Amino acid sequence: MALIRFDHLTKRYGPVHAVDDLSVSVEPGKITGFLGANGAGKSSTLRMLVGLTEPTSGTATIDGRPYRALPNPTRSVGTMTDSAVFHPRRSGRDALRVLGTMCGAADRRADELLEIVGLADAGRRKVGGYSTGMRQRLGLAAALLADPATLVLDEPANGLDPAGVLWLRRLLRGLADQGRTVLVSSHILAELEHTVDDVILIDHGRLIAHGPMSDLLTRRRAATLEELFFDLIADGACS
């Protein structure tokens, strides 16, 4: 199974360091939470990982190769960047069929995934009529289309109702238990507290902590992930 590695990854937009010398690895078979406040650099990091954005310096690789060098990238890495990436006048099913055609997934895989993400009844409706939560589910279906060994999900719980968040937790746990690498970003720390095994915490583009969540909580004597995060920011710590 795949190992994600960021090596001195840096992204600058003019004078702003969106991501600053980030070096960390993500292990397979676990759910890794990629956490930080809004604007901390999470999305920029994930976009560099999947080749949507060029790093200023450093590398982001999956099993030692940049995303763009993977032969059929979505067969290796399933990505969800945000939920608003579907044509509003195309049906959910057709949106998946289009993506499936590019990666070699059959039409029946689109139907299977609509069932898995709970959109079987809405599959023939136009995406423009979907709620935010439904679009999130469609985004997850798109990420799972080619049955990848690695999942990179940017804020997947946005817009999901409590039942949806619970469903997402179970889905991600099931995928990690199959040995897949699952990297999930979020700015709502409490949301992922019951989901993740490892955490990577960043602030202002810099790594402030990483490791198994239980170890970090114990080491910093924090009761919650939120407490740990604010404690680390106050210290400017890096562990």
Next chain:
Amino acid sequence: MTAMLRAETLKLRTVLMPRMMLALAVLGGGSLTGVVVATAHHDGTAVTGTDLATAAAQPLWFLAVIVAVLSTAGEFQHRTIHSTLLQIPRRGRLLAAKTLVAAGYGAVLTAAGTIAGLTVGLLTMRLTGVPLPGLDLHLLATIAGTIVLGALWAVLAAGLGMLARSTAVALVALLLWRFVLEGILPSLITRPDLRPWLPSGTADAVLSSRADLPWPWIAALIFTGYAAVLTWAGAHRFHHWDA
């Protein structure tokens, strides 16, 4: 590449606009040519096969342009470019697939509208008792030229869409260029003979046999050059774009 071409074609087939434009091309091509024949009959002027084949050419090209702009600029407008790039991170190949499918769509739309126009035109002539034009090489070349220009206009528009990344900006720019700049630019620089060498001037010259215009094949080459330049500019901007 085959998968990319199939996916780009499926994109066009799974939204309403390209199908609507195709239907409009058939209806519009037929109606316009019918009107041209009826008007000529009323005025007592002769109608040639070339008149029938080119009567609806410009509106047909415009329909192809709209869909081609939507196929590239629309990806940015609806942000579907993100999911497309995740599937196909090699941008050059993606752009090549988009350009080929836009060209194919432009050719199919223009062919459908031209065939509808020829059919309605010939039927109208027969019903009004006007002698039908013969099918000769010149007519066949005109039909082929009209269709190839439909494909080239679509390529040019796809490049412009990729450059502008906004359907509104791309279409307004194209309309301004076609109806304002090409009209006033030759006068502004006091070179009225320049017009046939500008993009739509060369496209018109391809189908014309007037002695004062560039030879059709030279005009076709120049128009291909305009399409290539816009495609290159769109590709260059796309290649350096952070999604």
